[in-house]
Amino acid sequence: MTARTLYDKIWDQHVVRQQGEDAALLYVDRHMVHEVTSPQAFEGLRLAGRQPWRTSSVLATADHNVPTTTHSGPIEDPLSRTQVDTLSRNSNEYGIQLFGMGDARQGIVHVIGPEQGATLPGMTIVCGDSHTATHGAFGSLAFGIGTSEVEHVLATQCLVQYKAKNMRVRVEGDLRPGVTAKDVMLAIIGHIGTAGGTGHTIEFAGSTIRQLSMEGRMTICNMAIEAGARAGLMGVDDHTIDYIAGRPFAPTGQLWEKAVADWRGLVSDDDAVFDREVVLDAAEIEPQVTWGTSPEMVAPIGALIPDPANEPDTVKAQAMQRALEYQGLEPGVPMTDIRPDKIFIGSCTNARIEDLRAAARVVQGRRIADSIKLAMVVPGSGLVKRQAESEGLDEVFKAAGFEWREPGCSMCLGMNTDRLSPGERCASTSNRNFEGRQGQGGRTHLMSPAMAAGAAVSGHLVDARTMADRRH
């Protein structure tokens, strides 16, 4: 048999039938649903008189719209409330498991899937959300879909899909102390560009990736879409299996043994051929911060804000110029002179327990700078929040002047009231720095949790590695 990539293997295993030359009807094992991209799909189902094919494959949660100030009582915004209520009604009507507001298991869909063990190796996983790629960290094929496809999966448990090309991004060697998964991913995006993975499924591999925790791996796969790839994935190893063991949805007993034996094969064959390969040296990666309005507009913290005049490609130079104007920045200025107004630690990229620990280590024993109008920590789920509180992290953040919030997507996209005002600048651990993403006229700088924490206490962007851990 010819050598296959991990992507090839999962793909082959899920083809129900070939649909013409390029398309295949692909079976979906796990369907995650949230309140924003599902109401029209359920409505479509109802209008056509159809029933969901396999409701036990569906897991629903409310995350995009939920307030982070409190989860008790009704949502104030009537439109948000309608969406969240609609999700509850649809879940009840069709018997779909829902982790709604007030349930400790509620949280950002891409945090709770893995946390519950609902994300398993070898699965095909879809959700009406582009950051579904997160689940690829477990050796599953996970990708974001539109609402019409949500309806299609609900009705048929399948999707018509076109096989993407295989791309491998290898990161090799030891990361320097204080350099995190977020820095690795921002460096990858800076290297290949936001369309670098378009039409491809990216497998992240190499010794650096293998050394990362599952949280770190999720951060990397999460942002595959910011590199243009609908799906990012990683081979299964001990880290993967150890993380899943004992989680509520994970198999147990004999079934667990059988599953693990199966999962061990979920790696690319040694001689598998990739259509494209990129290699990065971990030792060269510094903490990264975005300066512009696309995730590819990124630089090491020690760099100067780049000058469009030095960019030979005129289309790119224009985009850079426009980005600098929008961001209110001048070329040639040190990145460390950038002064945020708000700090956001959260999102499906960086709101897991390890992320909060990393931020807390920097914040410990310090206060946020006077110039910071708001610094907030939004845990990725109710269970992450509970775990952090049991470790006293909430106290560390609160003592420093951070607000400690309820779980949700929050200021990553600002569908609730957590938003930037025009002109406000944010040091954010989220995934998109598009114009207006965090609020109309808002200015976003993407970075790791430690770097966002560093910016909070310094009042300007800073290399968080220079801030000693005061607990020791």
Added chain:
Amino acid sequence: MEPFTRFEGLVAPLDRSNVDTDAIIPKQFLKSVQRTGFGPNLFDDWRYLDSGEPGMDSYERRENPDFVLNQPRYRGAGILLARENFACGSSREHAVWALTDYGFRAVIAPSFADIFYSNSFKNGLLPVQLDAETVERLFRETQANEGYRLTVDLRTQQVITPDGAAFGFEVDPFRRECLLEGMDDIALTLQYADDIRRYEERRKAEAPWLFAG
């Protein structure tokens, strides 16, 4: 779904690369539980000078006269001409719904983000990929000639200029068929319900943990 066979319409040029779906339809308008009504908020941040919220009467709002769709010569455009990596970012199908609700039937660009590309076909919006050089030429012609119109023919897979120049484009045959016929692709898939059940039986035996719960 409305079929797409051949469309002739006014062209509007959006001269920016990496236009993201947050720009196409900002987050505050995603709170609707309907598929319609997004047109007035297409490109909201760029199109209006005030800050848009759901429920505002778009006729009462202050338009940004510099934004391309607000220029009189491009009013009523049905074809959007765009740059590289159009509609990247969020998977929100609302971006497609906003474009079609506004009146666009086709988008021409050198490249599209994958999720948007696939969402478009589900809603009768044809994404046409042409090489960068051709797109550049169309930008020049659109900007130089007021009232510039193009014909997009899905049957012949061609974009035809007013002076008769024709540029071929690729579309997957299955997607083309679905769009030409305006087919309900769920009904199409359900024709294979027996295949899906057989697949499930086989997988239940091989990997029962996938079917727990």
